[in-house]
Amino acid sequence: MFTRRRFLAGSSGVLAMAASAPLFAASEKLSYKIAPMASKAVLLEDGGKQTAVWAYNGLVPGPVVRTKKGEEVSIEVFNQLEHPTTIHWHGIRIDNAMDGVAGLTQVPIQPGERFVYRFTPPDAGTYWYHPHNKTWEQLARGLYGTLIVEGDAEEGQFDRDYPIVADDWRLENDGSIHEASFQSMHDWSHEGRLGNVLTLNGKPYERLEVIAGERVRLRFINTSNARIMRFSLANQETSLIALDGQPIPETKLGGDGITLAPAQRADLVLDINGREGDEIAILETSNNDRLVAGYLVCGQGKATHSSAKLPVTLKNNSVPEPELSNARVLELEMSGGAMRFLTSGIYKGQKMGGRELATKHQQLWAFNGVAGMPEQAFFSARRGETIKLKLLNETAWPHSIHLHGHHFRILSRDRGSVAMGDYEKHAFRDTVLLERDETVEIAFVAENPGKWMMHCHMLEHQAAGMATWFEVL
Numbered sequence: 001m002f003t004r005r006r007f008l009a010g011s012s013g014v015l016a017m018a019a020s021a022p023l024f025a026a027s028e029k030l031s032y033k034i035a036p037m038a039s040k041a042v043l044l045e046d047g048g049k050q051t052a053v054w055a056y057n058g059l060v061p062g063p064v065v066r067t068k069k070g071e072e073v074s075i076e077v078f079n080q081l082e083h084p085t086t087i088h089w090h091g092i093r094i095d096n097a098m099d100g101v102a103g104l105t106q107v108p109i110q111p112g113e114r115f116v117y118r119f120t121p122p123d124a125g126t127y128w129y130h131p132h133n134k135t136w137e138q139l140a141r142g143l144y145g146t147l148i149v150e151g152d153a154e155e156g157q158f159d160r161d162y163p164i165v166a167d168d169w170r171l172e173n174d175g176s177i178h179e180a181s182f183q184s185m186h187d188w189s190h191e192g193r194l195g196n197v198l199t200l201n202g203k204p205y206e207r208l209e210v211i212a213g214e215r216v217r218l219r220f221i222n223t224s225n226a227r228i229m230r231f232s233l234a235n236q237e238t239s240l241i242a243l244d245g246q247p248i249p250e251t252k253l254g255g256d257g258i259t260l261a262p263a264q265r266a267d268l269v270l271d272i273n274g275r276e277g278d279e280i281a282i283l284e285t286s287n288n289d290r291l292v293a294g295y296l297v298c299g300q301g302k303a304t305h306s307s308a309k310l311p312v313t314l315k316n317n318s319v320p321e322p323e324l325s326n327a328r329v330l331e332l333e334m335s336g337g338a339m340r341f342l343t344s345g346i347y348k349g350q351k352m353g354g355r356e357l358a359t360k361h362q363q364l365w366a367f368n369g370v371a372g373m374p375e376q377a378f379f380s381a382r383r384g385e386t387i388k389l390k391l392l393n394e395t396a397w398p399h400s401i402h403l404h405g406h407h408f409r410i411l412s413r414d415r416g417s418v419a420m421g422d423y424e425k426h427a428f429r430d431t432v433l434l435e436r437d438e439t440v441e442i443a444f445v446a447e448n449p450g451k452w453m454m455h456c457h458m459l460e461h462q463a464a465g466m467a468t469w470f471e472v473l
């Protein structure tokens with residue numbers, strides 16, 4: 001028997017509010033219209049309770065944006081919230097001006113205003129979108145969605161293709177969002193704001209239809225503020241085919257499943273071996289409990305597909321390979337947080353004591369002794385230069401470090417990581433998990449001109465200091 005402990009929850013979904021409006025404006029070709037707005041969702045098992053959320057087009061998750069590698073997409077964002085916002089297209093090697101970072105690449109979209117994002121995704125794969133202004137609050141209120149970029153070689157390889165967007169909500173008993181914890185210094189200085197309700201695709205128990213014999217692609221996305229999750233499928237052979245959007249050689253998933261730090265993605269493929277009426281449980285096991293988060297339900301019918309026994313072939317994207325022999329080597333030291341509080345640090349160019357940083361500016365963490373976004377770039381790279389970054393986690397907490405606009409190789413971990421498998425060696429990632437006291441070396445080609453953020457994707461850590469930026473000239 002499975003129990004639901006720390007994550008509680010149960011059955012039914014979002015109330016569709018202003019679903020998809022007509023998508024095209026008369027004057028220009030818009031592929032999508034996305035409006036962040038106040039809305040309501042049913043997130044608790046006890047379906048009578050509703051949660052007031054902020055949601056894209058009123059939906060949690062927001063509408064799936066599906067586009068094609070190499071084809072321009074344009075998305076109009078109409079801000080119907082009472083708060084300024086932006087959208088960041090997480091993991092896309094995008095034009096800098098479209099990266100959606102408030103204060104670095106654009107001014108936030110004011111209430112009632114519109115902004116058109118236009119970009120041509122160079123890589124196929126699984127990505128996602130979310131605000132990049134007060135992210136810790138806006139995302140936790142429900143603003144996130146899936147972004148799928150289709151490749152050329154994928155068609156016909158899968159009978160089903162389901163995003164599985166996992167979120168970790170912190171709710172009160174009446175279903176409302178736990179707002180008191182939004183600026184909790186306790187959460188900001190520890191693991192971040194953890195939730196008590198797990199949803200997949202905005203539902204307490206997601207049920208996805210499959211048919212025995214089918215080949216199914218599942219795109220897992222961890223959109224939680226701070227929780228590291230681990231997923232597997234009960235009694236079902238499963239392989240991993242991509243991480244953070246980028247393909248890896250097909251790898252059988254062991255019993256531990258796949259660990260996803262906040263913002264990370266994993267694409268899994270399974271050839272359904274159940275029979276009609278079977279339910280394959282989607283398990284979340286980060287707590288060492290086997291928590292049932294949803295089901296694949298084997299429906300009636302016959303699988304029509306014939307290639308199900310062939311190996312999956314996802315075409316590699318053209319992410320440039322770092323040239324390690326010529327790499328410029330830099331270090332990023334992470335410090336602060338509970339148990340090892342900062343005794344001093346630089347904030348907005350001024351040196352100050354740890355107490356002042358914490359009480360006056362809510363800054364509790366630092367990168368290389370600097371808390372929060374520095375005025376000067378952490379480094380400037382020549383276009384095409386290989387950067388090797390040594391990430392030193394000198395804190396007592398794990399972190400999920402994300403680079404904008406680029407994907408990187410993971411070269412080494414100083415203490416063979418428990419959480420991550422060998423498969424990571426073949427990956428290009430945009431977000432990497434570091435355990436406490438761990439050192440990880442990454443390398444990438446700085447090929448995308450502009451100003452790029454680099455931060456912890458545990459959003460309270462980002463807000464409380466773990467944020468910097470680099471420049472590619």
Ligand code: C2O
Pocket residue numbers: 088090130132263402404453455457
């Ligand atoms: Cu997913 Cu800086 O973002």
Ligand code: CU
Pocket residue numbers: 398399400456457458461462466
């Ligand atoms: Cu962190």
